[in-house]
Amino acid sequence: MAMSLWHVCILVLHLSLAVLAGRDFYKLLGVSKKATTREIKKAYRKLAMELHPDRNPDDPTAEEKFKDIGAAYECLSDADQRKIYDRHGEEGLKEGHGSHDPFSSFFGDFHFGFGGGGHNRDPEIPRGDDITMDLEVTLEELYSGEFVEMVRFKPVAREAPGVRRCNCRQEMKTIQMGPGRFQMSQHEVCDECQNVRLVNEEKLLELEIEPGMVDGQEYPFVGEGEPHIDGEPGDLRFKILAQKHPIFERRGDDLYTNISISLTEALVGFEMEITHLDGHKVQIVRDKITWPGARMRKKGEGMPNYENNHARGFLIITFDVDFPKGDIAESEKQDIANILKQEPMQRVYNGLQGY
Known part of the structure; x- marks a missing residue:
């Protein structure tokens, strides 16, 4: 009986420790405990796109899953919180250092380009101007994805001594001119508000170049535009501009390139490798003329599709043949003719048709 009671106590203790340990943030994000901050951010971004409630309207657990990965990201992306979590688990965060609202900050760091517009504003509230800035990115970054850090010096309204006139408006005022005589006139009425001044503050913005993003696509940061003293700030938008690449040209999800080969290779065949945008090798084999x-079309070697990174376009290779220069001896000419066994052919035609 004593042994049985002892086993029950051990079981209860194990269950209690499991509850106190809280959620496994590393498992939620699918990363190892040695993952770098960048690996954590990439894993979070991928899962957030997949599990966002707007993309899973029929899944009743979507919002809970989204909150879980949000809490995991909030903790593991902060060096101090991560140290506490590694030592004491989620309970350690709650007991000694408070828990953060997982939605309080990472929406400012990441943008999700889907849903019904995302940020609803009151049309009655004045707002500052939007800012659009060009951001040049390489084709390699658009292929593999990358994080780019931007420093924003943003004017922020801070309280200053004194008061100011604000919310000025025209109102009608009635004045008695004498017995039975009144006059209505229009005059300006203003409220007195706390004086403010604009102070430049430095803020680090992290922008993710997602695989498959297209030239001209915009990446907004809500509320990071020009301020408005009496209202809300505008938005800051980065416009993706793809740099010209020396080897590949992008057309939609397909990549195009040219390969020059010798006349010998054109006739007898060849093998070679192309170094792709992420460094992997693409094998090219031709065993015919x-x-x-x-x-040549290589399936799955094009750009990743922005909506579905598992789908990729074609790599389309056009071959140019480098003919030898100089003269060929008469005996060699006859040998070449005997090998090729082609009848003489001269044909004049309109080569521009179809262009």
């Missing part, structure tokens, strides 16, 4: 302008 390759004519100038011939094309």
Whole structure:
């Protein structure tokens, strides 16, 4: 009986420790305990896109899952909180250092480009101007994705001594001119508000170049635009501008490139490798004659699709043939003719048709 009671106590203790330990933030994000901050951010971004309630309207658990990964990101992306969590678990955060609202800050760091507009503003409240800035990115960054840190010196309203006139408006005022005589006139009425001044404050914004983003796509930061003393600030938008690449050209989700080969390779075949945008090698094998302008399509070697990174376009290769220069001996000419076994052919035609 004593042994049975002892086992029950041990079981209760294990269950209690499991409850106190809280959620496994590393498991929620699918990263190891040695993951870097950047790896944590990438994992969070990927999961947030997949689990966002706007994308899963039929899943009753979507909001809870989204909150879980939000809490995991909020903790593990902060070096101090991560140290406390690694030592004491989630309960350690709650007991000694308070828990953060997972929605309080990371919406300012990440933007989700779906849903019904995201940020609803009261049209009656004045707002500052929006700012649009060009952001040049490489094709490599658009292929693999990347985090870019931007320093924003933002004017912020801070209280200052004195008062100021605000909310000025025109109102009608009635004045008695004498017995039975009144006159209505229009005059300006203003409220007196706390004086404010604009102070430049430095803020670090982190922008994620997502795989498959397209040229001209905008990435907004809500409330990071120009301030308005009596209202809300505008938005800051970064416009993606793709730099020209020396090897690849992007058209939609497809990539295009050219390869020059010798006449010998064109006739007898060849093998070679192309270094892709992320460094992996693409094997090119031709065991038949390759004519100038011939094309090869490599499935799945194009750009990732922005909506579905598992889908990729084609890599389309056009071959150019580098013909030898100089003269060929008469005996060699005859040998070449015997090998090729082609009949003489001269044809004049309109080569511009179809262009």
